[in-house]
Amino acid sequence: MELFLGMFLAGLTVLVAVVFYYEHSKVKVPHGFSQRQKLYFFHYTLNFTLGLAKFLEKVHIISEVSLLRTVMERIPPLKDKHLLIKDLSFDRVPVRIYQPKASTTGQRRGLVFFHGGGQFGSIRAYERICCYFARKSNSVVVCVGYRVAPEHARPAPFEDCLSATVHFMKTAEDHGVDPSRIVICGDSSGGTLTAGVVQALVNRRDLPKLRAQILIYPLLQYVDFELPSYQQNKGILSFSKERILILSLKYLNKDLSLMEAIFKGCHIPEDLRLKYQKWVSPDYIPHEFKKRGYKPRTTHPFSKELYTLVKPLLDLVFSPLLAEDSVIAQLPETFLLTCEFDVLRDDGLLYKKRLEDHGVKVTWCHLQEGFHGTVFLASYGKVMAFRSGNKGLENIVDFLRLM
Known part of the structure; x- marks a missing residue:
């Protein structure tokens, strides 16, 4: 029976x-x-x-979260004979360090890496990409095991990433790293965290200046979900604006019934709408990225109740694209990767424009056949890799070697 x-x-x-x-x-x-x-x-x-x-x-x-985490955690740990891999704790935050074994003259560059995957990502899932960066660029890579939702509410992930980064910047020499050659890198939601942490560090005078930041298809704003890339790529893979908002509202412990009103922009007060239009507008998306279709959004009435409920989505931790000009102007050299078939493509394009408008040097890598997650897949070899992801990995390593 x-x-x-x-x-x-x-x-x-x-x-x-x-x-x-x-x-x-x-x-x-x-x-x-x-x-x-x-x-x-x-x-x-x-x-x-x-x-x-x-x-x-x-x-x-x-639960969906538990099953997907189980799948991700079943990925076998990677043994790389060229690297020394060890688990440590930076200011009570778990990290995994990847250090090349080969001898070198002088100190290496350091790469602090924030994994993506939202609620499902982990150090284990991103081990291959960290090993790749450490081995190919001869860098010391620190992958941060920050706390994730739903067990840990905002701003726990951001606080963990900031704490671990500050600790590493203060103790870089203990790990054979030149404090003036530290780069922060993040993938997807890790890219959001990277942008936020780098912004939080611009006025820190007790720390060495960051050498650069690397943003791999980051989510950067919750103001406009009708930008061209959101309209064009809604049917490509499972990373849709719906999934972004589902994960975000679960993170804030808010009802999913709020989604439709947020998509309509009802959560933005008129004064903020006017302010944000300087930075978040389809007018700043080059025409070539509208050719696959774009229909201007319709303005809907503002809901004060909705704004009160989801106001945290407009914080810089969630929406680093909304930082003031005085912060943007102080940001370090940036590598920005976008994908043509990704709903987040235009978030990257808008951030690129803001950075360049304020004199920040940007190396832009646009993957014409790329989609969200392609760089992550490339680290798993030929069976999983797409040509776009391989190109992205190579471009990131080329950028790192110049730092």
């Missing part, structure tokens, strides 16, 4: 996951994309996994 029940539940699980897969797997891959079939396969596999996780949560077997 128990065997029959187990088989029944397993079959039901697969059946529901398959239904979800077909209902949510419509993907639009533009003609001319050179790896269409591989992208289709990745998209369908991802949707199937997310569908299974959602179903198992609904039947109270395991």
